[in-house]
Each structure stands twice: as C-alpha cells, then as structure tokens.
Amino acid sequence: MSGASLTDDQERFLRIVHILLDDVPNHLRxxxxxxxxxxxxxxxxxxxxxxxxxxxxxxxxxxxPHIANVIRQGKTEAFDSTALVTCLLFSGTGILLPTPRRVPRPHPFTESERIDELREMRNELAHASSASLTQADFNQKLASLNTIYAQLLWNPTVMRQWAQDPVVTAESDRNVQRLEGSVEVLDQAMQGTDRRVQALDELGQVLYENHEQRLKTQADVQEQQAHSICQLQEDVNRHGEAITQLTQQ
Structure with a gap:
C-alpha cells in the first residue's frame, strides 16, 4: 500500500494511526x-x-505474558502503547497513576482519564472494519488529540505534522502491516469460532440421529410387545374355548 494508491479516507485513517502508534508512545515513555x-x-x-x-x-x-516479558526486559524503547499503559495505569493499585475507575472527581480531567482515552482510540482503530476515516470522524479525533496533548502538556509539533503532511513514507506501509496483522489475528479467531460452531453442528446432528434411533428402537419394542400381547390374548382365547368345549361334553 503506497501513498499514490491511498484514497482521502485511507490517508486520514493513516494520519491518526501514525500519531497513535509513533508519537503517543514517545510521550507515554x-x-x-x-x-x-x-x-x-x-x-x-x-x-x-x-x-x-x-x-x-x-x-x-x-x-x-507477552506484555509481562517486555516489561521485565526493562528497555522502554521496546515498550509499545499497551506495555506503557499497563505500567502507568494498571500496575499494582495504581502505583504511578490511579486507574481511570478510581480517579478523583473534583478536577475537570485527570491524566489517567486522558491516557485511557488514547488507549480506547487506539483499540477502536485496531478493530475498525475498514482502514478509512471520513472528514468528520478525522476532525473529531484530531480535536480530541489536540485537547489531550494540551491537557497533558505534551509537545504537539510531531502530532500536527502527522495530521497535515502527505502520508507517503515507508512508515505508512509498516503501520498498515501492523493493523493488517491485528485484522489477521481477528480473522483467525473468527475461523476458530467457525470451526467450533461447525463441530457443535456436527455433534448436534449425531445427537439428533441417536435420539431418532432410540425412538425408533422404542417404537419397535412397543410394537413387538403389543404383538406379543395380542398373540397371547389369542392363545388364551383358544385355550378358553377348548376348555369350554371339554366341560360341555
């Protein structure tokens, strides 16, 4: 995927991706x-x-485990957003920052809440059904990023460059591959789900066939029992007639 082949919607999507995958981690670090x-x-x-x-x-x-291993290595240059957010927000009772669910409310915003907003925005793009953003969606996300950067006192220079410069670098291809990798993981998970559903369908069919066979067997047994009872009744009747004839002689 190169810059020449990008639609406007795809280019807007990649601008936000660059900000979240390349600039935000530097500030979190x-x-x-x-x-x-x-x-x-x-x-x-x-x-x-x-x-x-x-x-x-x-x-x-x-x-x-894969995030834990990265943290244990201690080299923050290898920490992606997930590892950085884990250290900042979700480490033992909020040792560095309180988790977003436990932040104090007197203030109009907290660092925890803003970092959590960045995490949610990144997750939203990673799970997007298509790698594109309308102008309205792009403007909304960019406005949110500007607000977050200002409140966290982050330098917005690189972020604004990504928001304005043409997306034609090799970084675009790398980030698209990273997003496609996320989609591939989701596809594999869905395929696993499909296999489980198919297995359940097959099991259901086997159970249904077994049930039908049991019903048929029960019906055969009942029919055989009914036939035996009728036959026994006929035998009793014949014996009764024979006894009656003998007693009348």
Whole structure:
C-alpha cells in the first residue's frame, strides 16, 4: 500500500494511526520515566534490573505474558502503547497513576482519564472494519488529540505534522502491516469460532440421529410387545374355548 494508491479516507485513517502508534508512545515513555523517578527517587535504568524490579513488585498478576516479558526486559524503547499503559495505569493499585475507575472527581480531567482515552482510540482503530476515516470522524479525533496533548502538556509539533503532511513514507506501509496483522489475528479467531460452531453442528446432528434411533428402537419394542400381547390374548382365547368345549361334553 503506497501513498499514490491511498484514497482521502485511507490517508486520514493513516494520519491518526501514525500519531497513535509513533508519537503517543514517545510521550507515554517520557511520562513513565518521570512518574517512576518521582515515585521511587531514582531513574528508570532501561535495563533488566529495573524491569524486574517493577514487574516483581508492581505489575498486575493478570498481565498478558507477552506484555509481562517486555516489561521485565526493562528497555522502554521496546515498550509499545499497551506495555506503557499497563505500567502507568494498571500496575499494582495504581502505583504511578490511579486507574481511570478510581480517579478523583473534583478536577475537570485527570491524566489517567486522558491516557485511557488514547488507549480506547487506539483499540477502536485496531478493530475498525475498514482502514478509512471520513472528514468528520478525522476532525473529531484530531480535536480530541489536540485537547489531550494540551491537557497533558505534551509537545504537539510531531502530532500536527502527522495530521497535515502527505502520508507517503515507508512508515505508512509498516503501520498498515501492523493493523493488517491485528485484522489477521481477528480473522483467525473468527475461523476458530467457525470451526467450533461447525463441530457443535456436527455433534448436534449425531445427537439428533441417536435420539431418532432410540425412538425408533422404542417404537419397535412397543410394537413387538403389543404383538406379543395380542398373540397371547389369542392363545388364551383358544385355550378358553377348548376348555369350554371339554366341560360341555
């Protein structure tokens, strides 16, 4: 996928993707290091020792294994948005920032809420049915990003460049591949669901056939029993007639 082949809707989509996948993580990374140093009194070392320290003491137990492994390595340059948000928001009772569900309400906004908005926006694009944005949707997302950047005191220069410059770089192809990878994972999950549904259908058919066979067997047995009863009744009647004839002689 190259810039020459992009529609306006696709180009708008990729502008937002670039901001969320390439610029936002840089700001989250700087925030993680600043919050960590303010909380513990020493710098994040970008090494295994720091990663293991943070993981062992503060990372939630239900952290997905691949994210946990990245955190344990401690090299923040390898942290994507998911790993960074996990460290900032979802690490042991909000050690760096309170989780969005527990933020105080007197203030018009909190850092936690804004970071969570970025997370939700990224997830929305990753699960989009098509890699395109209308002008209205693009304007809405860009306005939200401008507000978030301003409230978090982030430098908006790179974000605004991505919002305005033509999308013709190799980064576009890389990010499209990353999004396509997400779609491929979803497709595989759906295929797995289809296989499970097919297996259930096959099992249902087997159970139905077994049920029908049991009903047929029961019907055959009942028919045979009825026939035996009729035959027995006929035998009794014949014997009764014979006994009557003997007693009358």
């Amino acid at each position: 700087a925030m993680l290091k600043a919050k960590f140093q303010a909380r513990f009194g020493f710098a994040w070392g970008d090494n295994r020792a720091t990663g293991e320290f943070f993981f062992a003491n503060f990372t939630a137990r239900n952290t997905p």
